[in-house]
Amino acid sequence: MPPTPTELRHRAAGDTLESLPVIELNDSNKSTDNGKEQKLVGVDGNWYDVTNFLKHHPGGPVIEQFIGQDATHVFHAYGHEGVLKHRKPVGTYKMPIRHPADADFEKLIQFAKEKGYFETDFVWYLKKMFVAFMLLAVAFYLVIGFEQWYVHYLGAVALAFHWQQCGFIMHDFMHSQVFRKHSKDGPCGTIFGAVFFGISASWWRDEHIIHHAMTNVVNVAQRFVDPQMWESAWAQNEKLFPLFRNTLQYCFVKIQHITFIPIVVFIGRYEIVTDSFRQERRWPEWVGACIHWMWICFLLSHLPTWKEVFTFYVIAASVEGIFHFQLILSHYCKAFYTTDEFHKYSWFEYQVLSNMNIETWWFLDWYYGGLNYHIEHHLFPTMARKHLRSIGPYVEEVCKKHGIDYDMCPFAEAMWKTLVHLKKTGNHFTLDPR
Numbered sequence: 253m254p255p256t257p258t259e260l261r262h263r264a265a266g267d268t269l270e271s272l273p274v275i276e277l278n279d280s281n282k283s284t285d286n287g288k289e290q291k292l293v294g295v296d297g298n299w300y301d302v303t304n305f306l307k308h309h310p311g312g313p314v315i316e317q318f319i320g321q322d323a324t325h326v327f328h329a330y331g332h333e334g335v336l337k338h339r340k341p342v343g344t345y346k347m348p349i350r351h352p353a354d355a356d357f358e359k360l361i362q363f364a365k366e367k368g369y370f371e372t373d374f375v376w377y378l379k380k381m382f383v384a385f386m387l388l389a390v391a392f393y394l395v396i397g398f399e400q401w402y403v404h405y406l407g408a409v410a411l412a413f414h415w416q417q418c419g420f421i422m423h424d425f426m427h428s429q430v431f432r433k434h435s436k437d438g439p440c441g442t443i444f445g446a447v448f449f450g451i452s453a454s455w456w457r458d459e460h461i462i463h464h465a466m467t468n469v470v471n472v473a474q475r476f477v478d479p480q481m482w483e484s485a486w487a488q489n490e491k492l493f494p495l496f497r498n499t500l501q502y503c504f505v506k507i508q509h510i511t512f513i514p515i516v517v518f519i520g521r522y523e524i525v526t527d528s529f530r531q532e533r534r535w536p537e538w539v540g541a542c543i544h545w546m547w548i549c550f551l552l553s554h555l556p557t558w559k560e561v562f563t564f565y566v567i568a569a570s571v572e573g574i575f576h577f578q579l580i581l582s583h584y585c586k587a588f589y590t591t592d593e594f595h596k597y598s599w600f601e602y603q604v605l606s607n608m609n610i611e612t613w614w615f616l617d618w619y620y621g622g623l624n625y626h627i628e629h630h631l632f633p634t635m636a637r638k639h640l641r642s643i644g645p646y647v648e649e650v651c652k653k654h655g656i657d658y659d660m661c662p663f664a665e666a667m668w669k670t671l672v673h674l675k676k677t678g679n680h681f682t683l684d685p686r
Contacts, residue, residue, distance in 0.1 A: 275299055275343040290342065294322040298341035313476060314465040317591050322348055325599030326465050329633055351598035353654040357631065360646055364632065369639040372430055376638055380421055383618075384448070387414035395564075396554050404555060408564045411551075412571035415521075418448040419575075420621035420637075426457040429636055439536070446540025450548075452528035454537055464633055467606040468583055470495075471591040481583050485515055487677060489588035502681065509675035516580070520573035578619075581666040582608050582626035585673040586659075601656055603630040609644070609660035617641060627658065 275292065291306065292299040293315060302319075306312045318326075322345070364370060387410050394407030425441035428434050438454070445453025463480040470477045472494045481488070486508035487496055496505060504511065529541060552561045586606050594602065610624040622637030623629055625644050629637065651658040661669070 272298075272341060273343045275345055291316075291319050292342065293318045294320075294345055295324050295327050295336065297344055297347050299343035299345060300336070300339055301342050314462050316474070317466060317469070317471065317476060317594075321595050325354075329464075329599070329631075351601050351654070353650055353656060354598050354600055356650045356653065357600040360643070360650060361632065363646070364635060364639070364643055367639075367642075369632075369635050369643060372432065372636065373638065374430075376636075377421070377424070377430060380417065384414055384417040384421060384444075387411075387417060388448070392551060395551060399556075401560060404560060404564060405567050408567035409571050411568040412575075415449050415568070415572045416575045416621075418444045419451075420623075422449055422453050422456070423460075423621065423623075424637065426453055426460065427633055429634055432634075442536050442540050446537045447543045450541070450544045451525055452532045452534075452537040452541070454534050455528040455532055464630060466591075466594060467603070467630065468586055468588045469591060469594045470588055476591070481580075486512060486674060487681060488584050488674065489677060490680060491588045491590065493681060496681070505678050505681045508678045509671050512671065512674055516576050517570050517573040520576045521569040524576075577667065578610065578621075578663075579623060579626075581610065581663070581670055582623075585666075585670045600631060603627065604647075604651055604656050604658060606630070607659070608666060609658075610666055611660050611662050614641060627660075 289303070290301045291303045293302050294300075302315055306315055309315060315323075324347070391407040391410040391414060394403050394410060398404065422441050422445035424430055425437040425444060428437045430440065431437050438457075441453040441457065445451055445456060459479040463478050466478055468478055468481055468489075470482075470489075470491045472491070475495070477492065477495065482492060482495070484496075484501060485504050487493060487505050496502065529537070532538065552564065555561045555564055583606065586608060589597075589602075589606075597605070604627055607627040607630050609627050610620060612620065612624055617624065622640045625640035628635070628640040628643050628647055631647065632640075632643070635643070648658045648660075650656075
């Protein structure tokens with residue numbers, strides 16, 4: 253059998269994996285010769301010490317949940333192989349028994365690479381950017397070029413669509429789907445996120461890393477929860493109940509099936525904008541935010557009255573809020589899992605079980621940003637979203653072969669399932685910790 257890349261690296265360094273101690277999975281703390289405790293994460297059968305790495309990495313909360321665990325698939329899903337070039341393993345472990353579907357999913361990854369699904373189509377991205385900026389130009393034209401209030405409000409709708417499309421482009425950059433290198437993708441993501449969409453792209457990426465790695469996972473003891481699937485206004489699953497401990501939250505959860513739609517539509521944008529900058533300390537994001545509000549204020553300054561200014565922005569924010577449904581519906585009615593339950597599943601199987609696709613016509617993929625194929629996006633987070641529909645039938649075929657539930661339904665059905673689920677969960681909610 254040919255040596256693995258890990259073995260080749262360490263042979264070149266003059267050491268061998270055979271000389272390393274064997275440490276069992278879940279044996280997360282291993283004493284070293286000087287008596288210090290190590291926090292270890294496993295990749296490809298090798299343990300790596302992340303003790304001093306955790307507090308400096310934006311994905312620290314996720315890495316913490318993999319202490320003493322095999323993180324091979326989540327590690328490779330994001331193309332992080334280069335991270336290990338300068339790190340030596342401190343031990344080895346026996347790889348856990350894999351789900352029968354894993355081999356088929358890995359073959360599917362190889363198939364997608366051969367088809368070019370992980371390669372960047374720069375012309376396609378230029379077209380997407382052109383559409384986004386044309387929508388902004390339409391918004392300015394309708395506000396500045398006309399005096400009728402109803403035309404101005406059409407400009408607000410155009411602005412909302414501009415925000416939406418910039419959000420999708422930011423998403424792709426922060427997944428390193430464009431240049432395939434974060435040093436280039438990150439600044440571009442900040443431009444489309446902070447300058448045009450109006451939120452901190454770096455904050456979004458930090459939360460999105462956690463969301464992708466541990467979708468719908470909760471660890472009450474450590475107060476860890478998928479940050480993009482938890483809001484203080486509602487509880488989608490009984491496992492979240494311990495995080496709600498006051499009477500006001502109790503009242504909200506009890507009526508969450510009623511408040512869900514209006515909160516997402518009318519408060520969603522304000523919430524994500526304020527959340528993204530509440531603890532933001534990275535100056536490029538604040539520079540981007542200043543530029544964003546400069547051009548927003550310039551646009552609003554052409555409206556004749558304060559009433560129109562207020563109404564214009566409310567319309568734009570509310571229409572943009574509607575777009576939030578297309579993403580959260582992919583998870584809200586799915587099961588939540590504890591950290592221990594999560595680690596019992598294979599990476600690929602879990603991604604399918606914790607996601608739901610929105611079934612729609614191909615020509616509406618632009619509206620969903622291609623993320624209506626959310627199962628595929630979570631399975632292959634660095635795959636260009638223009639190819640998610642193409643890979644979908646192959647994913648469904650693998651799921652059918654191995655008896656994994658591939659959940660896909662129209663938007664209206666997904667909304668209904670979510671509302672019914674929220675009502676059922678709210679009925680079970682209690683502040684009694686027993």
